[in-house]
Amino acid sequence: MAKTELSKSTFIRAVQCLKSIYLNKNRPFLRDHLEARQLNKFERGHEIGYLAWKLFPNGIDCSPKYPGAYAKAAAKTAELILGGAKILYEAVFEYDGIRVLPDIIVLENGEINMYEVKGSLNVSPTYILDAALQYYVLNGAGFTPSHTFILHVNKNYVYPGGEIRPEDFFVFDDITSEVIQQQEFIKFKIPEAKAAVNANKSPEVAIGPHCYLPYPCDFRGLCWKSVPEDSPLYLNSIDLQSRFRLASEGFTSISQIPLEGNDNKLLKMEIEARISGKPKYQSSELQKIFYSAKQQVYLKILFIENAIPRLAGTRPFEPLPIAWMALKEDGKFIEGKFSNPYGTFFEIAQQLQYFLDKQDLLIFWGKTTDYYLHQLDFDFPILNLENVYQSESLYLPFYLDEKTPENIATKLGILNGELAVMNDEEAIRAWSGESAKGKYNSEEIQNHLKKHLFLLRELYLYVTRLIEQDTN
Ligand code: SF4
Structure with missing residues (x-):
């Protein structure tokens, strides 16, 4: 058996950049630190995969139980198919030095149908490409799929409560013809990818838009450092x-x-x-956004966006508040309480209204909170600080990959060791018990919320100082 040189993920990496596949194989320790956001995405994939299995029940899970067992699992897959198995999960196929594990294989009436499961609302060109590579391998191994499907999340799905019916949750897209059309490209790219993986030194590839497209490359720290x-x-x-x-x-x-x-x-x-x-700003414009208020109240809500909804009446990826806190100008905290683990926005609004004065200005960061407050016809003045920092009326003298409150505050020198905050993705991992620190720790989340509120206050005050400087 030829040695395995490529997998689905390394092939996709090679299509994006040949240097990336070389580094991934030969210098993996140079990879950038994986962000909590990406980790959350990977875990979401597993959950969706298991739900899709229910569409094709009683299949055999062929996934290897430990990393060295792929060859054995590939032999077992072939044996099961020849022995008349009907449904296989994560079956292992190898051909031409490439190993793939299609999510679900269904063998019926002499046909083989291949299903790839994706935890997203749409089918992207990369999904077609990775299904096309799987088709290439299965075809070469003598198990040509008659049809190839992508199962992805139905954007119109509303969770009615109780057990989720996968037939309502998923949408089937038949991508057979697209996958066949891609075969020439796949055949052309495989030798290039193998050559890069086996090269003695890194291929010369200049940085370019491909460092971000279709995915932000995890070697940017290395390639962009100069x-x-x-x-x-x-x-x-x-x-x-x-x-x-x-x-x-x-x-x-x-x-x-x-x-x-x-x-x-x-x-x-x-x-x-x-x-x-120095920052460039138009204080007259900023002044229009900054209402004069009796006092400011800062609000921080932590949202979770599950592909699989947990609360009846909600949709896939609908943001659900899981924790919140507000800070009044006098230093008092309003701590959020929920009657159920996922909470609802309406509950937050009700509790907040109880504490707020009609002239208080509610300050927060982010489109999600903004959207919900507007939906509820919230009866208090509100200010989304994100709009201020993204506006044409204020430009800060530095570059940021992402304009988050943490990144801005770090650059402004507001965020020092004392006020170091987790980002929301890390906090969500802590909430769901997946943080490096172990199980859900309410104190950890509360600290995150408190620090974030201090940060919001500093960012608000920063802009008010700019306005004052100009008017004095
Ligand atoms: S950062 Fe850019 S050039 Fe470097 S490996 Fe990644 S995609 Fe290639």
């Missing part, structure tokens, strides 16, 4: 393609980009802020 901070590749106000276009036109520093005649107002503001090292 990009200077003032490079046009680190501009927030224009898209990735435009940043690389500027670099290819010879601009090595944002200070070289001509502002004269440039009608991109946001880009101009960003460049001016970055060069001067």
Whole structure:
């Protein structure tokens, strides 16, 4: 048996970048730290997979029980198929040095149908590509699929409560013709991917938009480390393609980009802020957003977005509050209580209303809270600080991969060791008992919420100081 050189995930990596597949195989220790958000995504995949099995009950789980058992599992798969097995989960197929494990295989009336399960609402080109690689391997191994399907989450599904019926939860997309059309591309790419994996040294690949597309590459820490901070590749106000276009036109520093005649107002503001090292802002515009209020109340809600809904009446990925807290200007905390583990937004609003004064300004960060407060016709002035920090009226003098309160505060020097916060994804992992620190720890979550509220207050005060400076 030829040695296994590629899998579905390494092949997809190779299509994105040949250097990435080389590094992944030969220098895995250089990979960036995996973010909690990505870990949450992987775990979501398992849960959905088990739910899909229920659509095809009484199958045989062929997945190898330990990493060295793939060859054995592949032999077992072939044996089971030849022996007349009808349904196989995670069956192992090997051909041409490639190993794949289709989620579900159904053998019926002399036909083989292959099902790939995805915990998302749509079918992406990458899903087609990875199903196409599986088709290539099964076909080569002598088990040509008659049909290939993607099972993904039905966006119109509303959970009625009780046990989930997978036939309502999933949508079947027949991608057989797309998968067959991709075979030429697959055959062309495999030798390239194998050559990169087996190379003695890393292939020369320049950084480019492919470092982010279709997935943010986990070797950016390595490949991007010599990009200077003032490079046009680190501009927030224009898209990735435009940043690389500027670099290819010879601009090595944002200070070289001509502002004269440039009608991109946001880009101009960003460049001016970055060069001067000071924020650029329009205080008259900021003033319009910052209502005068008796006092400010800061609100932080932690949401979980489950692909599989847990609360009757909700949809897949609908954000559900799992913990919340508010901070009044006098330093008093309002601690959220729920009558059920997932809570509802309505409950939060009701409890908050009890504490708020009509003139209090409720300050928070994020579209989700904003959306729910507007849905409820919440009867208090509200301010989404995210809108302020994303607006054309304020540009901070630094680049951020993501404009989160933690990232902004770190750059502004507000977030020091004392106030170090988890990000929300880490807090959710802590809530669900998956954090490195072990089981759900309410104290850990409460601390996260408290620190986040202090952070919100600092970010609010930062903008008020800018306005004051200008008006004095
Ligand atoms: S960071 Fe970019 S160039 Fe480096 S391995 Fe990843 S995709 Fe390739």
